[in-house]
Amino acid sequence: MTIASPLWGAELDHIRLDSADPARLAAFYRDAFTFREQPLADGTALLRGPGRRLIVGRGGDGSQPYSAFRFTDAARLDAYKAHLTAQGINLMPAPTPLFSDGAFAVADPDGRQMVFGLRDAAYEGGDSAAPGHPPGRLQHVVVATADLAAMMAFYEDALGFVPTDHVLRDDDGGGQTLTAVFYRSTPEHHSFAMFLSDAARPDHHAYEVSCWNDIRDWADHMATLEFKLWWGPGRHGPGNNLFFMVEDPDGYKVEISAELENMADDDPVRQWPHNERSLNLWGPGWMRV
Ligand SMILES: [Fe+2]
CATH class of the missing domain: 3.10.180.10 (2,3-Dihydroxybiphenyl 1,2-Dioxygenase, domain 1)
Incomplete structure (x- = not known):
């Protein structure tokens, strides 16, 4: 299919x-x-x-x-x-x-x-690798929103992003609230995602690398510059990718990721519980709500 x-x-x-x-x-x-x-x-x-x-x-x-x-x-x-x-x-x-x-x-x-x-x-070329540095392909961007329903209608129904995973929070009344949606536009698990938050804001973007050792090398590079890791290393539930994040000077988060899952065309949307473990199977989660 x-x-x-x-x-x-x-x-x-x-x-x-x-x-x-x-x-x-x-x-x-x-x-x-x-x-x-x-x-x-x-x-x-x-x-x-x-x-x-x-x-x-x-x-x-x-x-x-x-x-x-x-x-x-x-x-x-x-x-x-x-x-x-x-x-x-x-x-x-x-x-x-x-x-x-x-x-x-x-x-x-x-x-x-x-x-x-x-x-x-006109803007092709000129992007050769800095010597001694691991790769890092721009792969996904994520936003936070206070109106997930309206954003889903736009990104999914109008633009055609394909849903991969939903994160759901159990409500006191017995219902469930969607707190995150991951979307793909190629076989890669997500190229775009949205988190429910108290306001619309940028969330993070990510560079995909080839393996765990690349994550080590990027982290060592950050250490040389005395840039502390902000979150991770860990492994996300949705996407199953290894990751760490740093903060830029304006507080915006940037991720290095590896082993992002590839999906089959007919994979149904999966569901994850809204908890720290879904966001980081290894440890603390970054909870937007
Ligand atoms: Fe990410």
């Missing part, structure tokens, strides 16, 4: 992070994640490494105004655009300089933009 979603095959390409002190934020990512920094014409900075790139701009501390997903070819992008247009979804100009003509953006119920497009060849 092939998944019918018109989004299928789209991968996270880059995200934008904003800060009141963008130079400090860019310096952190340059050092902690061995990005090379390139100033762009619009005043933002492009940070890039092998398989990963970010845009850093001026704005509210720790805000993450858009996430950009790339399609593999123009036919898929055009079909996806038609799919959204047929639903009456408002398409806006793409805010990123990294995609070619034809890219577009949509706004989710929390006001964050999702951008879809094709890579612009």
Whole structure:
């Protein structure tokens, strides 16, 4: 069986992070994640490494105004655009300089933009690995929201993200409340996820590495720079991935991950209890609610 979603095959390409002190934020990512920094014409900075790139701009501390997903070819992008247009979804100009003509953006119920497009060849290359550093491919981005139902209707029903796992909290009255949803757009367990919280906010993004030893090497790299691990190492329940997280200077969380599960096309949505163990099989959990 092939998944019918018109989004299928789209991968996270880059995200934008904003800060009141963008130079400090860019310096952190340059050092902690061995990005090379390139100033762009619009005043933002492009940070890039092998398989990963970010845009850093001026704005509210720790805000993450858009996430950009790339399609593999123009036919898929055009079909996806038609799919959204047929639903009456408002398409806006793409805010990123990294995609070619034809890219577009949509706004989710929390006001964050999702951008879809094709890579612009002008920004290809120049992302060779820093010597001696392990890999780290930008793989997923996660947001927190106070209105999970509205966000699910948008991301799942309208955009076509495919649900992989649900996290459910038992309520006093005997019912259950969804507290997290993990979505995939390729066989990888999730490329996007949402956590229920008291307000809409960015949550984290993640770089996928090839093995446990890469996690060790990234942690040793952080130690050299005296950046403390904020959470982990551990293993998530949903996704079964090994991980640790660090905080950037604005308090936004960044994850190094390995062994993220691959799903079969016909795997049904699984359910996890809302507890620390689901979030970290090895120890303490980061509970958003
Ligand atoms: Fe993650």
